Amino acid sequence: MNSVLATLNAPQREAATTIDRHVRIIAGAGSGKTRVLMARIAYLIEEIGIYPSRILAITFTNKATNEMKNRLTDLIGDDARIVRISTIHSLCVRILREDGDRLGYPKAFVIMDNDDQRQILRPFYKEWNIDRKMYPYARAIGYISDCKTAGVDPDEAMKLAMGPTQELFAKFYREYEAKRKEMKAMDFDDLLLEARRLLEKEKDVREKWQKRLDYIHVDEFQDVDPVQYHIVRLLTGPDAKLCVVGDPDQTIYTWRGASVEIILRFDKDFPDCKTIVLNQNYRSTQPILNASNAVIRHNKDRIEKELFTELPGDRKIDLQECADDNEEPLTIARKIHDAHAAGLPYHDIAILYRSNFSSRAFERILRKTGIPYRIYGGLRFYDRQEIKDALCYLRLCAHKDEADPDQFSLDLAVLRVINQPRRAIGAKTIEKLQDQAAKRHINLYEVMKDPQGLGNAVVNKCRGFVELIEELRAHRADYSLEDYLDYIMDESGYYRMLKENNEEDRIDNIKELQQDIAQNLREDPDMTLETYLQDIALFTDREDDQAGECVNLMTVHAAKGLEFHSVYLVNFNEGIFPSARSVQEGGNAALEEERRLCYVAMTRAKESLCISWNGGYSYMLEQNKTPSRFLLEIPKKWTNAPQEKPKPQPQMLLRAAGHRRVPFHKGDLVEHTVYGQGVVIRLEGGVATVAFDHTVGIKKLNAFHPSLKKVSS
Numbered sequence: 001m002n003s004v005l006a007t008l009n010a011p012q013r014e015a016a017t018t019i020d021r022h023v024r025i026i027a028g029a030g031s032g033k034t035r036v037l038m039a040r041i042a043y044l045i046e047e048i049g050i051y052p053s054r055i056l057a058i059t060f061t062n063k064a065t066n067e068m069k070n071r072l073t074d075l076i077g078d079d080a081r082i083v084r085i086s087t088i089h090s091l092c093v094r095i096l097r098e099d100g101d102r103l104g105y106p107k108a109f110v111i112m113d114n115d116d117q118r119q120i121l122r123p124f125y126k127e128w129n130i131d132r133k134m135y136p137y138a139r140a141i142g143y144i145s146d147c148k149t150a151g152v153d154p155d156e157a158m159k160l161a162m163g164p165t166q167e168l169f170a171k172f173y174r175e176y177e178a179k180r181k182e183m184k185a186m187d188f189d190d191l192l193l194e195a196r197r198l199l200e201k202e203k204d205v206r207e208k209w210q211k212r213l214d215y216i217h218v219d220e221f222q223d224v225d226p227v228q229y230h231i232v233r234l235l236t237g238p239d240a241k242l243c244v245v246g247d248p249d250q251t252i253y254t255w256r257g258a259s260v261e262i263i264l265r266f267d268k269d270f271p272d273c274k275t276i277v278l279n280q281n282y283r284s285t286q287p288i289l290n291a292s293n294a295v296i297r298h299n300k301d302r303i304e305k306e307l308f309t310e311l312p313g314d315r316k317i318d319l320q321e322c323a324d325d326n327e328e329p330l331t332i333a334r335k336i337h338d339a340h341a342a343g344l345p346y347h348d349i350a351i352l353y354r355s356n357f358s359s360r361a362f363e364r365i366l367r368k369t370g371i372p373y374r375i376y377g378g379l380r381f382y383d384r385q386e387i388k389d390a391l392c393y394l395r396l397c398a399h400k401d402e403a404d405p406d407q408f409s410l411d412l413a414v415l416r417v418i419n420q421p422r423r424a425i426g427a428k429t430i431e432k433l434q435d436q437a438a439k440r441h442i443n444l445y446e447v448m449k450d451p452q453g454l455g456n457a458v459v460n461k462c463r464g465f466v467e468l469i470e471e472l473r474a475h476r477a478d479y480s481l482e483d484y485l486d487y488i489m490d491e492s493g494y495y496r497m498l499k500e501n502n503e504e505d506r507i508d509n510i511k512e513l514q515q516d517i518a519q520n521l522r523e524d525p526d527m528t529l530e531t532y533l534q535d536i537a538l539f540t541d542r543e544d545d546q547a548g549e550c551v552n553l554m555t556v557h558a559a560k561g562l563e564f565h566s567v568y569l570v571n572f573n574e575g576i577f578p579s580a581r582s583v584q585e586g587g588n589a590a591l592e593e594e595r596r597l598c599y600v601a602m603t604r605a606k607e608s609l610c611i612s613w614n615g616g617y618s619y620m621l622e623q624n625k626t627p628s629r630f631l632l633e634i635p636k637k638w639t640n641a642p643q644e645k646p647k648p649q650p651q652m653l654l655r656a657a658g659h660r661r662v663p664f665h666k667g668d669l670v671e672h673t674v675y676g677q678g679v680v681i682r683l684e685g686g687v688a689t690v691a692f693d694h695t696v697g698i699k700k701l702n703a704f705h706p707s708l709k710k711v712s713s
């Protein structure tokens with residue numbers, strides 16, 4: 001027996017060596033599904049003599065592709081490089097580059113990203129005089145994508161459209177498609193749809209691909225959508241054999257159209273397929289495996305599996321309750337430091353979180369403590385677009401002294417935010433303003449205050465921008481620093497822009513920046529806006545650790561299929577994990593998806609799993625945090641929990657969602673026990689923004705706090 005097969009257990013070996021039939025492997029996390037795929041490929045090449053390029057393996061992410069290539073190279077050497085291992089999107093690009101001309105595309109067709117899509121729509125908004133607030137780009141693009149994936153063409157969309165909004169979007173769709181075709185470009189949906197159309201329509205192209213491929217493998221099959229599945233079927237010729245592997249409990253992309261039904265019904269489409277179930281987990285120790293299984297068992301909509309492990313190790317799950325978002329990363333950093341000092345390499349460690357914003361507090365402490373880290377599948381916190389924009393607004397507002405020798409560095413900040421949100425100041429105008437600045441030896445902002453020789457419309461737009469910045473500057477003393485950021489984002493229309501574009505996660509990031517300012521202020525009460533911005537500049541300039549030995553930071557979605565010796569699952573708070581937004585929007589089905597996500601997170605750990613949360617105030621949730629409800633689903637016997645159980649309070653969230661009535665309205669006169677009388681100028685969630693007497697200024701207060709009462713008229 002070849003050496004790879006010798007390391008497999010009996011059902012795994014059966015899965016790897018059943019090559020005369022289609023194979024479906026359904027098995028839980030860490031049971032060796034991906035390993036079997038690789039062993040099977042090695043077996044086909046080494047024992048059966050299949051030529052490597054006749055084997056295709058479809059992975060879910062680019063990272064998984066690389067991992068599979070590397071692991072396979074370890075197993076069989078250079079032959080591994082000829083095996084076709086790729087994501088479905090890359091495969092479609094390959095298919096279309098070869099024969100896309102049959103559909104009228106040039107070899108070097110353009111692949112459009114989200115920005116390009118907006119660029120296409122922009123002129124039609126202008127021409128038809130459409131209000132972007134009422135009909136945001138993101139919704140139009142979402143509509144177009146939905147139509148495309150549902151197989152509805154523009155003409156049909158026009159017929160099906162009900163009401164003025166859909167009619168408008170259908171018109172957008174028609175123009176978008178016309179323009180796209182004229183440019184001979186494809187968006188991400190098109191890559192899949194056009195590859196499918198090509199394979200369906202052009203028999204010889206389909207047959208060419210079918211003749212090329214003898215064995216097709218799909219990893220993470222529980223997350224394929226109907227279009228992807230169709231492509232896989234079109235590629236599978238009459239003599240080719242498919243092998244799909246997946247775990248229904250790890251379906252985490254239903255929000256993007258994935259359907260677990262596809263793996264469950266696979267045997268209906270391929271009646272002669274062999275189904276193999278793997279029951280032994282080789283990744284995790286018993287406490288980790290049993291705890292993960294206990295959590296996923298709370299999902300109603302699932303098929304029960306029995307997984308066991310024989311791995312030694314009885315380290316219990318380490319539950320860490322921390323005071324706030326300073327203590328939590330510090331606690332984790334200390335643990336990582338100790339583990340590393342005891343010999344664990346950094347790359348064996350992962351910090352996982354539900355949403356991107358959580359990385360901020362951890363990045364901050366890791367930098368401070370000198371622990372190298374890398375963020376997978378995303379940008380570092382301060383490199384994110386909305387954070388850069390927010391910091392530029394702050395820089396503009398912090399600036400008082402126009403004679404400052406450094407004044408020209410402000411130009412960058414102006415350029416960054418001048419059209420964020422859009423103020424219709426075009427590229428040509430900006431060029432003219434820059435020319436003037438150079439000629440008059442003043443900075444851009446000064447030019448905008450007093451533009452010379454430009455048309456009225458331009459002058460008005462410049463004035464609008466300058467007035468905004470001056471207004472923001474004038475209110476600086478009225479707010480605490482963290483609330484000042486909130487005020488700027490509100491007043492400048494930045495929040496509104498993000499809301500209109502459905503970019504809620506960017507809003508979460510800005511709320512997290514508020515958290516950052518508040519945290520820095522706690523540590524250094526003398527901090528000013530200026531010193532804060534200087535400190536941040538040091539962070540953003542720092543060299544990347546990306547290449548070296550690093551701790552891995554990533555979202556749970558990005559961690560799919562991976563494994564680490566030590567996993568820290570952080571910010572395990574109600575409203576964060578499960579995400580309040582998904583649960584509020586998607587109900588029980590969304591909660592079950594969040595639970596599957598939690599299962600994916602926990603099962604990434606091999607030997608050590610630490611779950612942490614904190615009780616600090618959250619600007620995003622506008623309340624103090626409580627532990628995740630999933631914590632109660634982890635049996636205490638697998639954890640180091642003290643006797644009394646932590647008490648998650650999901651009902652707290654309901655309060656934040658407005659289920660408790662605020663005892664007054666915007667515009668009401670209120671009395672505070674310390675600040676005296678003031679007027680409520682804003683109410684959001686449970687937070688009241690109150691304008692008090694000028695000695696006190698504007699304060700944000702808990703609307704339910706007993707110190708605040710409405711003054712009865």
Ligand SMILES: Nc1ncnc2c1ncn2[C@@H]1O[C@H](COP(=O)(O)OP(=O)(O)OP(=O)(O)O)[C@@H](O)[C@H]1O
Nearest residue numbers: 007008009028029030031032033034035282283561
């Ligand atoms: N028979 C075996 N003997 C030794 N180690 C094994 C065996 N099968 C799997 N493993 C190891 O167990 C770990 C988990 O395997 P693998 O990543 O293939 O699981 P998986 O089912 O693909 O998990 P996931 O559902 O998370 O993708 C890997 O480190 C793998 O090398």
Ligand SMILES: [Mg+2]
Nearest residue numbers: 033034035561
């Ligand atoms: Mg896997």
